[in-house]
Amino acid sequence: MSSKKSKSNTMKRRKFLKNTAVASSVFIVPRHVLGGVGFTAPSDQLALAGIGVGGKGESDIRNASVGGRERIIALCDVDSSPNNSGVRKSIKRFSNANFYDHFKKMLDKEKDIDAVTISTPDHTHAAAAKYAMDRGIHVYVQKPMTHNIYEARLLTELAREKKLVTQMGNQGASNPDQLQIQKWVSDGMIGTISKVNVWTNRPVWPQGGAMPKPNASEKPEGLNWDLWLGPSEETPYIPNMHPFNWRGWWNFGTGALGDMGCHLIDIPFKALGLKYPTDVECSVGTLYSKMWNADYNPEGCPLSSSVLMHFDATDMNKNPIEMTWSDGGIKPFHPEILSADVSIEPNGVMMIGDKGVITCDSYGEFPKLYRKGEPMVEGIKQNINEPEFGHQRLWVEACKAGFNSPEHKALTSSFDYSGPLTETVLMGNIAIRSYMLRDKVGSDQNKFIGRKKLLWDGDTMRIKNLEDANQFVTRKYRSGWELT
Numbered sequence: 001m002s003s004k005k006s007k008s009n010t011m012k013r014r015k016f017l018k019n020t021a022v023a024s025s026v027f028i029v030p031r032h033v034l035g036g037v038g039f040t041a042p043s044d045q046l047a048l049a050g051i052g053v054g055g056k057g058e059s060d061i062r063n064a065s066v067g068g069r070e071r072i073i074a075l076c077d078v079d080s081s082p083n084n085s086g087v088r089k090s091i092k093r094f095s096n097a098n099f100y101d102h103f104k105k106m107l108d109k110e111k112d113i114d115a116v117t118i119s120t121p122d123h124t125h126a127a128a129a130k131y132a133m134d135r136g137i138h139v140y141v142q143k144p145m146t147h148n149i150y151e152a153r154l155l156t157e158l159a160r161e162k163k164l165v166t167q168m169g170n171q172g173a174s175n176p177d178q179l180q181i182q183k184w185v186s187d188g189m190i191g192t193i194s195k196v197n198v199w200t201n202r203p204v205w206p207q208g209g210a211m212p213k214p215n216a217s218e219k220p221e222g223l224n225w226d227l228w229l230g231p232s233e234e235t236p237y238i239p240n241m242h243p244f245n246w247r248g249w250w251n252f253g254t255g256a257l258g259d260m261g262c263h264l265i266d267i268p269f270k271a272l273g274l275k276y277p278t279d280v281e282c283s284v285g286t287l288y289s290k291m292w293n294a295d296y297n298p299e300g301c302p303l304s305s306s307v308l309m310h311f312d313a314t315d316m317n318k319n320p321i322e323m324t325w326s327d328g329g330i331k332p333f334h335p336e337i338l339s340a341d342v343s344i345e346p347n348g349v350m351m352i353g354d355k356g357v358i359t360c361d362s363y364g365e366f367p368k369l370y371r372k373g374e375p376m377v378e379g380i381k382q383n384i385n386e387p388e389f390g391h392q393r394l395w396v397e398a399c400k401a402g403f404n405s406p407e408h409k410a411l412t413s414s415f416d417y418s419g420p421l422t423e424t425v426l427m428g429n430i431a432i433r434s435y436m437l438r439d440k441v442g443s444d445q446n447k448f449i450g451r452k453k454l455l456w457d458g459d460t461m462r463i464k465n466l467e468d469a470n471q472f473v474t475r476k477y478r479s480g481w482e483l484t
Contacts, residue, residue: 046070049097049106050117051119052118054079058086060142062090065094075094075099078101079242081222083220115137115140116128118139121246122254123230138166138399139159140166143169145168150474152419167411170262171392173412173418175382177366177367177381181271185271190352190354190355195324195351196349200264201346203301208301208302212240219237232478261428262418263363272321273315281454308324309323311323338359357370433469434463434466436450437468437469
C-alpha cells in the first residue's frame with residue numbers, strides 16, 4: 001500500500017472514530033463521563049511508535065506517551081536480551097504494542113503510525129528517520145540529529161518537502177530559562193558580543209585508545225548485531241560497544257561534541273541567531289603508549305579536543321562571533337570581567353560582551369549575568385512540572401496540530417533550526433577527523449595534511465581548502481543502507 005493511501009486510510013479511520021464519539025455524546029452521554037476525568041478518546045490520540053526503546057529511548061517514548069494519554073502501538077529495538085532493562089521496561093509499560101527488531105519491518109507493517117521517536121545510536125538516526133519520513137510519519141530524533149552533515153541537510157529538506165513535524169531530542173532547547181538568556185542578549189545587557197566559550201567534561205566513556213578487537217563469542221543472545229551495525233561496514237561483534245561505548249568511535253558515534261554539543265551550543269546559537277560557521281580548526285589531546293611515539297587511532301575520537309569556529313554577523317548580533325569548544329574536562333579561563341572566585345562548572349556556556357558576561361550550565365540552566373561594577377544577577381528558575389521541560393509533549397501537540405501550525409512553529413528544535421545547529425556541531429568533528437589525516441600519495445606518508453584552518457562553504461557543504469576533508473561530510477554506506 002502506498003504512503004498516500006495509508007495516510008488517507010488513517011484519516012478516514014480517525015474521522016469515523018471521531019464522528020462515532022460525537023454521535024455517542026449527543027445521544028447517550030458525554031464522552032468525559034464515559035471515560036472519566038482526563039480520558040482521551042482514540043480519535044484524539046496520536047498513534048506512536050518507538051525505534052530504539054532502551055536507554056534514552058525508554059524515556060523518550062514514555063514522555064511522548066504523555067502519561068499514557070497517547071497510544072503506543074509499536075516498539076522496535078535490535079536488542080531484546082533479558083539484560084536490556086530499558087527495553088524490558090518499555091515492553092512492560094506498553095504491553096499492547098507490537099514489538100519488532102527492524103524499523104523497516106515495523107514501518108512497513110504498522111500502517112496507522114502517525115509519529116515515531118528515534119533513539120538509536122548516532123549512526124542509524126538518519127536511516128530510521130528517512131524511512132519514516134518517506135512514509136509521511138512525523139519524527140522525533142535524538143541528538144545529534146544525524147551522524148554527518150549530509151544527513152542533517154537531507155532530513156531538514158525532507159521535512160519541508162513532506163510537510164512533517166520534527167523535533168531533535170536536545171531537551172534543554174525547551175527549557176524556559178533560555179528565554180532569560182535571550183532577553184539579556186536582545187536587551188544589550190552585555191553589549192557587543194564577540195566571543196563565546198562552550199565546554200564539557202565529556203567523554204565519560206572509554207575514548208582515545210585503539211579499537212577493541214571483535215569477539216563474536218561474547219555477543220549477547222537477543223542482540224541483532226547486523227542490524228545494530230546499520231550503515232557501518234560489516235564486522236564481527238565488538239564487546240562492550242553496545243549499549244553505550246559506541247560514542248567514542250567514528251563508525252558509530254560523534255564523540256563529546258555529538259553527545260553534548262547540541263545541548264550546549266544550542267544556547268548561543270539561538271540567542272545570537274547563528275547559522276553556518278565560515279571556518280573551523282582544532283587541536284586534540286595525544287595519547288602516548290610509548291615514549292616519543294604518539295598513538296595513531298584515527299578510527300576513534302581523541303582524549304580531548306579544542307575547536308575554534310567563526311560566524312558572520314547576524315540580524316540578532318551585529319558582530320562576528322568567535323566560538324571555542326573544549327572537551328575532555330578542559331575549561332575556559334576567567335575573562336577579565338568575571339571575578340576570580342566565580343566557579344566554572346564542568347559543563348557550560350560563556351558569552352562575552354564588551355559590557356559583561358552571561359554564563360549558564362547544561363540545558364541553559366542557572367543563567368547568570370555579570371556586568372562591570374554591578375552585582376551578579378541570577379535568572380529566576382522556571383519550575384516545569386513535567387519531564388524534560390515538556391520537550392516530547394510539545395512535539396506531540398504539534399504533530400496533532402499539523403505542519404506550520406502555531407504549535408509547530410513554537411517548537412524549539414524542529415529540523416529547520418536543529419538541522420543547521422547539528423551541522424555546526426558536526427563541523428567540529430570534521431576538523432577533528434581531518435586533524436588525523438596523513439598524506440597518502442606524497443613522499444612522506446606520515447605527514448599530517450589536515451592540521452590547519454578549514455574554510456567552509458555552508459550552502460554547498462564543502463571544505464574549500466582541503467579536498468580530503470570532504471569525505472567526512474558524508475560516509476560510506478553499507479549495501480542496503482544507502483540514503484537514496
